[in-house]
Amino acid sequence: MKWVSAADCGLALCEVCGRVENAAEHACCSRCHAPLHRRKPRSIERSWALLLAAYVLYLPANLLPIMETRSLFGVQRDTILSGVAFLWNSGSWALALIVFVASVVVPLLKLLSLSLILVSVQQRNVQARQCARLYRLLEVIGRWSMLDVYVVAVLVALVQAQSLATIAAGPGVLAFGAVVVLSMMATMAFDPRLIWDAASTHEPVEMNRESKRTTKT
Amino acid sequence: MSARLTVCHECDALLQEVPQAEGGGNAICPRCGAGLYRLGPDKLQVLLALSLSALILLLLSNLFPVVGLNIQGHQVETTVFGAAGQLWRDDMPVVAGLLLATTVLIPLIEMLALAWMLLPLCLGRRPPAFVLLFRGLRLAQPWAMVEVFILGVLVSLVKLSHLADVLPGTAIWCFGALMLVLAVLSSLLDHRVLWRAWEAAR
Ligand SMILES: [Zn+2]
Ligand SMILES: [Zn+2]
Numbered sequence: 001m002k003w004v005s006a007a008d009c010g011l012a013l014c015e016v017c018g019r020v021e022n023a024a025e026h027a028c029c030s031r032c033h034a035p036l037h038r039r040k041p042r043s044i045e046r047s048w049a050l051l052l053a054a055y056v057l058y059l060p061a062n063l064l065p066i067m068e069t070r071s072l073f074g075v076q077r078d079t080i081l082s083g084v085a086f087l088w089n090s091g092s093w094a095l096a097l098i099v100f101v102a103s104v105v106v107p108l109l110k111l112l113s114l115s116l117i118l119v120s121v122q123q124r125n126v127q128a129r130q131c132a133r134l135y136r137l138l139e140v141i142g143r144w145s146m147l148d149v150y151v152v153a154v155l156v157a158l159v160q161a162q163s164l165a166t167i168a169a170g171p172g173v174l175a176f177g178a179v180v181v182l183s184m185m186a187t188m189a190f191d192p193r194l195i196w197d198a199a200s201t202h203e204p205v206e207m208n209r210e211s212k213r214t215t216k217t
Numbered sequence: 218m219s220a221r222l223t224v225c226h227e228c229d230a231l232l233q234e235v236p237q238a239e240g241g242g243n244a245i246c247p248r249c250g251a252g253l254y255r256l257g258p259d260k261l262q263v264l265l266a267l268s269l270s271a272l273i274l275l276l277l278s279n280l281f282p283v284v285g286l287n288i289q290g291h292q293v294e295t296t297v298f299g300a301a302g303q304l305w306r307d308d309m310p311v312v313a314g315l316l317l318a319t320t321v322l323i324p325l326i327e328m329l330a331l332a333w334m335l336l337p338l339c340l341g342r343r344p345p346a347f348v349l350l351f352r353g354l355r356l357a358q359p360w361a362m363v364e365v366f367i368l369g370v371l372v373s374l375v376k377l378s379h380l381a382d383v384l385p386g387t388a389i390w391c392f393g394a395l396m397l398v399l400a401v402l403s404s405l406l407d408h409r410v411l412w413r414a415w416e417a418a419r
Contacts, residue, residue, distance in 0.1 A: 003248050004231045011231065013224040016352050017412050022225050024254075028268075031412070032348045038229075092375050097374060132227060132249045143362050146319065150369025153316045153378070154395055156307065156379065157300035158286050169309045177315050180418040186357065196228040196249065 007038040015040075040191035042134060044118060050186035051114055057175045057182065058111065062104070064172035068150050071165035079172060080148055099171050102147040103176075110138055110145070110183050114190065122199045128199035135195065140194070145180045152198055219400045227251035255407040261414055264383055265335040267402045271395060278391035283370055285384035286377060294386060297321055319362040324399070327357045331406075338414040347415055355408070364396045 006013060016034040028035050065077035078086070080103050087096035099213035113134050120126045150175050159167040223234045228249035235244045241257040244355035291417035295303075297320055328352040337344040344350070345399045367389070 003228075005229040006227055006231050006242055009231060011222075013225065013229070015226075016297040016355060018226070018408055019412075020222055029417075032351065038241045050294070050368045087372075087376065095372055098368070102368075124388075128228075129249070129329035132251070136251070139359075143359070143367075144365055145316050146362050147313075147369050147372065149312060149315065150320075150366050151373045153300045153312070154284060154295070154370055154373040155302055155376065157413065158284060158373075159380070160303060169304055169312060170308050173312050174260060174309065177312055181315070188359065192227045193247075196230075 003196075003200070004192075004199070007193075007197075009106060012036045012038045014060075019166065021149060028212045033205060039193055040189070041198075043189055043191040043194060046120065046189040047114070047118060047186050050182050051111060051118070052188055054111055054179050054182035055127055058178045060108065061107075061172055062173035064175060065170035066172035066176060067155060067170050068168045069159075069165050070168070077170065080176070083148070083151075099147065099151075102144045104140055105181055108143045110142060110187075114138060114183070114186060117195065118190070122192050124198045126195055126199045128195050131195045131199075132192060134191070135192050142180070142184045145183075146177070149177045149180070225249060225251055225253060230339055254409050255405070259410045260405060261339050261410070263334055265332065265407060265409075266400065267326035267340055267398055267405070268328050268331040268335060269340065271324070271402065272332060272397045274326060274391050274395040274398060275321070275324055278388040278395055281391065282372060282391070283386045283388045285386055286380075287382040287384060288380070294384075296388065317359055319353065320366045323357045324361040324395075327354060327361055330357075331353050331402075334411060338411070340417055341418050343415060343418045351411065353406075363392060363398070363399060367392050367396055 007019065007023075010022060010024050011020055013020055014029035014032060014034055016031060016037060017032040018092055019031045021029055021036055022040055023036055026036055031038070062080055065079055066083070067078050069076040069078065079214075080099075084096050085101045087099060117131050117135060120131065152169050155167050159165055190193050221234050223232050224230070225232060225246040225248065228246060228251065230246060232246065232247040232253075234254060234285055241255075243255055244250070244253040246253055279297055282296050283300075285292060285294040287293075297316070299311040301317045304310075304316065306362065332343050334347055334350055369394075370389055377380075377383050
């Protein structure tokens with residue numbers, strides 16, 4: 001069975017309120033007055049731009065210190081990786097793993113997989129179901145990378161003006177926060193419908209077995 | 218347009234709408250597997266109650282300290298605002314803003330907007346500025362990160378535990394409860410429900 005896309009019928013889904021409108025008759029949604037688009041305008045270009053900015057900042061985010069601990073024994077600068085190493089060495093393996101995944105693996109994986117999706121959409125060579133699943137995963141996990149920013153914020157606030165040590169935020173936090181925000185924005189700028197547009201010119205059939213399932217409880 | 222047709226927001230497939238009466242659960246797009254909308258009766262009152270309790274919890278979690286430290290009898294505590302203030306003084310205004318926005322301001326705006334919309338809708342009235350607030354709600358949603366913040370607090374507690382006695386503050390429990398309420402809320406909240414209520418109201 002071949003799926004009919006709304007754009008083929010001249011219909012557009014309002015991105016704000018979810019109303020289905022005739023795109024030829026209405027420039028704006030008749031219910032909420034948001035501008036109607038069949039696809040997000042210039043979605044791939046905007047997504048690439050934000051993604052490239054995130055790539056550029058990924059290096060300083062991991063290389064620059066995210067916090068500086070000043071104590072009697074001198075100044076210690078911690079990057080994200082050395083923070084993970086510290087947790088690992090002090091015996092909190094589970095937590096070290098969580099921080100490593102959330103702060104190092106997830107951001108990189110996110111950037112790489114969004115690039116993969118963008119490239120394959122542009123090449124019109126898409127495994128649509130896998131791509132759609134990957135994109136949905138990106139939307140869910142992106143936020144968890146903010147973890148390290150919060151850790152630094154709490155540490156900085158607590159370890160202040162004591163005899164033992166003071167902790168200050170390093171420039172890496174700024175870069176890191178920017179990577180998280182930029183990659184979230186890049187994910188949002190991308191229009192997942194483009195995956196299916198690219199796939200339908202390529203392989204229109206093959207969806208038969210799933211077509212009867214419409215609800216799941 | 219006829220009300221029977223619906224369009225998947227992820228793959229643009231034109232689909233037949235499943236009748237609302239058909240039990241609970243979510244309608245799934247048969248083409249791409251995206252969750253489309255909730256089935257079953259609209260629970261406006263439940264949503265309103267949840268958003269109001271989220272507001273109260275949000276207030277409480279910012280009044281009380283999140284974590285405390287006891288270093289050689291020296292007690293230190295911090296709230297979210299305290300942490301943001303310290304970052305601000307450390308010449309990190311952007312990071313301070315990010316912290317405040319994602320844990321306090323955006324959830325606050327979100328819940329206020331929701332309560333503002335739901336209260337009149339429960340009484341069968343159309344709330345003023347509904348469209349504006351709804352768009353704001355959609356924009357704000359991805360940026361509220363209460364659950365990530367809680368994990369961040371836990372990680373920092375472990376990091377500090379070698380240095381001093383750490384004391385989880387009252388606010389961490391409030392944040393935990395807030396996280397649960399928000400999770401239930403987002404699983405129940407379907408934008409179609411709001412618009413259906415809006416169309417039914419006058
Ligand atoms: Zn609309
Ligand atoms: Zn779909």
